[in-house]
Amino acid sequence: MSANDDRDPLFRYDDPVFADERLLEITHLPGPDRIVGRDEQMQRVADALNPAIFGSEPNHLFIFGKTGTGKSLISRSVTQRVISEAQHDGVTVKYAFIDCGEQNTEASIIKTIAQIVNEPDDSGVTIPDRGLGTGDYYKRLWQAVDRCTDVTIVILDEIDMLEDDEVLRKLSRAGENRRISDSSIGIIGISNKIDFPDHLSERVKSSLSRDELVFPPYDANQLVEILEKRRDAFHDGVLSDDVIPLTAALAAQEHGDARKAIDILRNAGRIAKKQNDSRVTADHVRDAKEKTEADRFNELIEGSPQQAKAILYALTILTENSSEKEFPTKIIYNQYKEIARQLDFDVLSERRVQEILQEQNFLNVIQSEREGRGRGRGAHAKHRLLENPSIVKKVLLRDARLAVLEDDE
Numbered sequence: 001m002s003a004n005d006d007r008d009p010l011f012r013y014d015d016p017v018f019a020d021e022r023l024l025e026i027t028h029l030p031g032p033d034r035i036v037g038r039d040e041q042m043q044r045v046a047d048a049l050n051p052a053i054f055g056s057e058p059n060h061l062f063i064f065g066k067t068g069t070g071k072s073l074i075s076r077s078v079t080q081r082v083i084s085e086a087q088h089d090g091v092t093v094k095y096a097f098i099d100c101g102e103q104n105t106e107a108s109i110i111k112t113i114a115q116i117v118n119e120p121d122d123s124g125v126t127i128p129d130r131g132l133g134t135g136d137y138y139k140r141l142w143q144a145v146d147r148c149t150d151v152t153i154v155i156l157d158e159i160d161m162l163e164d165d166e167v168l169r170k171l172s173r174a175g176e177n178r179r180i181s182d183s184s185i186g187i188i189g190i191s192n193k194i195d196f197p198d199h200l201s202e203r204v205k206s207s208l209s210r211d212e213l214v215f216p217p218y219d220a221n222q223l224v225e226i227l228e229k230r231r232d233a234f235h236d237g238v239l240s241d242d243v244i245p246l247t248a249a250l251a252a253q254e255h256g257d258a259r260k261a262i263d264i265l266r267n268a269g270r271i272a273k274k275q276n277d278s279r280v281t282a283d284h285v286r287d288a289k290e291k292t293e294a295d296r297f298n299e300l301i302e303g304s305p306q307q308a309k310a311i312l313y314a315l316t317i318l319t320e321n322s323s324e325k326e327f328p329t330k331i332i333y334n335q336y337k338e339i340a341r342q343l344d345f346d347v348l349s350e351r352r353v354q355e356i357l358q359e360q361n362f363l364n365v366i367q368s369e370r371e372g373r374g375r376g377r378g379a380h381a382k383h384r385l386l387e388n389p390s391i392v393k394k395v396l397l398r399d400a401r402l403a404v405l406e407d408d409e
């Protein structure tokens with residue numbers, strides 16, 4: 001009798017494809033032996049954080065680089081190593097990782113750091129979820145930091161999404177301004193936008209001294225190596241020989257993006273499993289690439305209003321049916337009116353459509369450029385879709401209201 005004989009046959013108890021799928025989760029923090037090609041960057045981050053090991057203030061650091069180049073991974077990995085090294089000497093280092101895309105107000109950032117660092121028995125304060133003003137959250141943060149840690153490392157991912165950069169100034173000068181006396185704070189800011197510091201306010205620019213570091217994209221060989229070191233996510237013999245090289249090549253097409261490579265590999269395994277295949281093949285990888293790109297695009301437009309999706313759909317149809325790539329607002333508007341009627345939507349004004357196109361632009365979904373110079377704000381802009389139209393269409397048609405458009409093709 002096998003061990004599973006007394007189990008409910010409705011469920012699966014062994015996974016034919018994955019031995020440990022968690023190794024391919026984006027939030028998984030791999031050990032140092034699985035990290036490829038980032039020795040120099042790791043050393044630079046370690047140099048900035050080094051003082052923390054002795055309980056002194058780390059240097060603040062900004063890290064730039066395209067998506068999937070290992071910025072968060074290296075920041076988190078080196079920070080973990082600082083924490084264990086410091087522990088040897090009885091120094092307490094804590095860290096807060098904050099995604100400013102999700103939390104971008106001063107109060108919510110301060111509250112989150114305070115909640116992570118705080119131990120009420122030591123600090124004598126609690127950090128409630130709501131009900132305090134920003135000033136009070138700061139007061140409790142300083143108390144928590146002073147009494148519960150020697151050093152706090154604050155990692156601000158997508159730092160360019162901060163609503164107000166005042167928080168950087170206050171955190172970076174907490175010691176100098178005697179907000180804290182027994183402890184110190186180091187900031188690591190992460191961004192895809194290399195010109196981000198230009199947009200900081202003058203107050204912050206001049207007060208926040210920092211090192212800066214750029215992470216280059218990976219080449220296809222490095223991506224192969226990264227994936228090879230996660231091969232044990234799968235059972236032996238499940239991956240066909242061409243799977244890893246093909247995944248790496250597809251992920252290197254735009255820029256060497258390890259996030260995309262890992263997402264494609266995980267999705268290929270999931271697709272194989274869903275189809276009851278015991279081997280992952282090149283076909284699964286190609287399907288997985290499409291799914292990965294669609295999921296990523298979905299994340300960008302998820303939650304956008306349906307009118308915005310209809311406008312995007314108009315631009316998608318135009319792109320698909322033309323050799324042109326860029327379209328003036330007027331042309332998109334005409335196409336949009338047609339679509340809005342088909343969908344039984346109220347037809348927005350051309351001015352409003354122009355505004356929404358600019359909002360989409362902000363989301364990195366489309367790129368807009370003014371045609372000529374000084375000819376009225378935005379009205380003469382041209383817009384270009386940044387993603388493959390077939391993917392955009394597929395994702396937009398996932399919206400139940402827009403799905404009827406599919407039948408009209």
Ligand SMILES: Nc1ncnc2c1ncn2[C@@H]1O[C@H](COP(=O)(O)OP(=O)(O)OP(=O)(O)O)[C@@H](O)[C@H]1O
Nearest residue numbers: 026034035036067068069070071072073226258259
């Ligand atoms: N050098 C590397 N070795 C091993 N795995 C890596 C490496 N670089 C990145 N990865 C993996 O790729 C994925 C994406 O990495 P990470 O989130 O650090 O990128 P990022 O530069 O912060 O991207 P984003 O700007 O999109 O947040 C993670 O799963 C990470 O473990």
